[in-house]
Amino acid sequence: MGSDKQEKEWAFLMRAGNAGDADSYRRLLVQLTPVLRATARRGLGAAGMADTDAEDVVQETLLAIHLKRQSWDSEAPFGPWLRAIARHKMIDALRRRGRRINVSIDDFSEVLTDGAAEPDMVAADVGRHLEDLPPGQRNVVRSIAVDGESIGETAARLKMTSGAVRVALHRGLAGLARKFRTEEP
Amino acid sequence: MKTDELIRALAADGATRQMPLRQMFAAAMIPGVVVAACLFLATLGPRPHFFELIAEPRFAFKICLALLLAALAASWVKRLGQPGVGTHGAALRLVIVPVLLAAAIGAELLLVPSDLWRQRLIGTNALVCLISIPFLGLAPLAAALFCLRHGAPEHPAFAGAAAGLLGGAIGAALYASHCFDDSPMFVAVWYSLAMAIMTALGALAGARLLRW
Numbered sequence: 001m002g003s004d005k006q007e008k009e010w011a012f013l014m015r016a017g018n019a020g021d022a023d024s025y026r027r028l029l030v031q032l033t034p035v036l037r038a039t040a041r042r043g044l045g046a047a048g049m050a051d052t053d054a055e056d057v058v059q060e061t062l063l064a065i066h067l068k069r070q071s072w073d074s075e076a077p078f079g080p081w082l083r084a085i086a087r088h089k090m091i092d093a094l095r096r097r098g099r100r101i102n103v104s105i106d107d108f109s110e111v112l113t114d115g116a117a118e119p120d121m122v123a124a125d126v127g128r129h130l131e132d133l134p135p136g137q138r139n140v141v142r143s144i145a146v147d148g149e150s151i152g153e154t155a156a157r158l159k160m161t162s163g164a165v166r167v168a169l170h171r172g173l174a175g176l177a178r179k180f181r182t183e184e185p
Numbered sequence: 186m187k188t189d190e191l192i193r194a195l196a197a198d199g200a201t202r203q204m205p206l207r208q209m210f211a212a213a214m215i216p217g218v219v220v221a222a223c224l225f226l227a228t229l230g231p232r233p234h235f236f237e238l239i240a241e242p243r244f245a246f247k248i249c250l251a252l253l254l255a256a257l258a259a260s261w262v263k264r265l266g267q268p269g270v271g272t273h274g275a276a277l278r279l280v281i282v283p284v285l286l287a288a289a290i291g292a293e294l295l296l297v298p299s300d301l302w303r304q305r306l307i308g309t310n311a312l313v314c315l316i317s318i319p320f321l322g323l324a325p326l327a328a329a330l331f332c333l334r335h336g337a338p339e340h341p342a343f344a345g346a347a348a349g350l351l352g353g354a355i356g357a358a359l360y361a362s363h364c365f366d367d368s369p370m371f372v373a374v375w376y377s378l379a380m381a382i383m384t385a386l387g388a389l390a391g392a393r394l395l396r397w
Contacts, residue, residue: 017199018202018203018205020200020202022196022197022199022200023196025195025196025199026192026193026195026196026199029192029195029196030189030192033188033189033192055188058188059186059188059191062188062191062192062195063191063195064337064397066195066198066199067397068268068336068337068397069199069203070203070204070205070206070209070335070336071206071266071267071268071335071336071337072267072268073205073206073207073267073270074205076267076269076270077269079269080268080269080270081267081268081269081270082269083269084268084269084337084339085268085269085337088268088337088339088397127186130186141194144193144194144197145186145190145191145193145194146186146190148190148193150197151197151200166198166200166201169194169197169198170198170201172194173194173195173198177397181396181397
């Protein structure tokens with residue numbers, strides 16, 4: 001899913017992120033996104049499905065990478081972990097769309113150098129689930145994601161402690177992942 | 186929400202540290218085992234003269250075998266929670282346990298006259314065994330499922346089954362020090378059956394609880 005050099009860089013960023021360096025972590029996610037997007041398009045294409053859903057799969061995979069980041073052993077190589085997560089979410093997405101699928105591991109091991117650009121029109125995405133979150137979590141997620149506010153700014157505006165904002169953010173993201181998972185096709 | 190907006194939220198949440206799975210495994214399994222041990226001491230307790238009996242080969246064998254199975258199952262479960270980590274080796278090592286048990290049964294069949302085989306097999310405590318092992322294994326099973334939820338098992342029901350086996354093995358190790366039936370034939374039938382119940386229970390729970 002990436003060259004050796006790339007995977008080493010990702011492992012480095014992930015370790016820094018796990019140690020609390022938010023900027024490294026954000027860079028990691030930004031770097032992973034085009035790779036995941038290309039993989040998602042190829043996976044959907046191979047199953048004979050329109051790749052308009054690719055961005056859905058990308059967002060779901062990013063959520064899984066994030067929520068399961070503690071399952072990566074910082075001593076282990078990053079590539080196999082990433083491929084396993086991406087494969088799991090791809091299979092999950094295809095299964096929900098009602099296909100008996102056979103996703104080969106090879107689809108996830110190709111070296112990708114050129115990333116795919118984000119489509120301008122996103123037919124459906126994580127945003128539609130935002131409305132289903134409890135209001136407290138929804139406001140916090142929206143404030144940080146859509147309005148681009150920091151945790152501190154969000155806390156001040158919503159008159160919450162920053163600890164409460166962090167908890168609501170984490171629960172909100174976990175809730176989004178759950179909504180994806182249980183969604184009817 | 187655009188993907189880059191989602192990333193912004195993920196990065197902000199990334200500042201909240203999560204306990205690595207390896208640490209979580211110890212942090213959850215130790216209390217799970219302690220709860221099981223306390224329940225054991227409060228209800229059944231070890232056999233009288235436990236420390237004198239420990240030199241008795243059949244008694245020592247069944248306890249060591251259950252402990253060995255628990256250790257092997259623990260390393261298997263831990264790996265199952267980590268995507269991209271190979272688990273075949275850990276699964277294959279579990280085979281040591283039935284092989285050792287088969288060897289012990291072979292020895293038992295040679296040492297014990299055939300008219301006693303039936304009695305050794307059926308024992309005196311079969312029902313207690315079938316109830317106690319799952320009972321004692323529940324807390325470790327819950328702890329193992331909790332760890333796996335923290336991790337990312339690629340096959341939820343399968344990982345749950347492994348957690349059930351781990352819980353069953355811990356329950357069996359505790360129960361073995363209470364049980365009066367020491368024959369490996371008894372162990373092979375009743376302990377295995379009790380652990381199979383736990384494994385099935387773990388698989389059912391895993392299919393529901395371990396999806397991600």
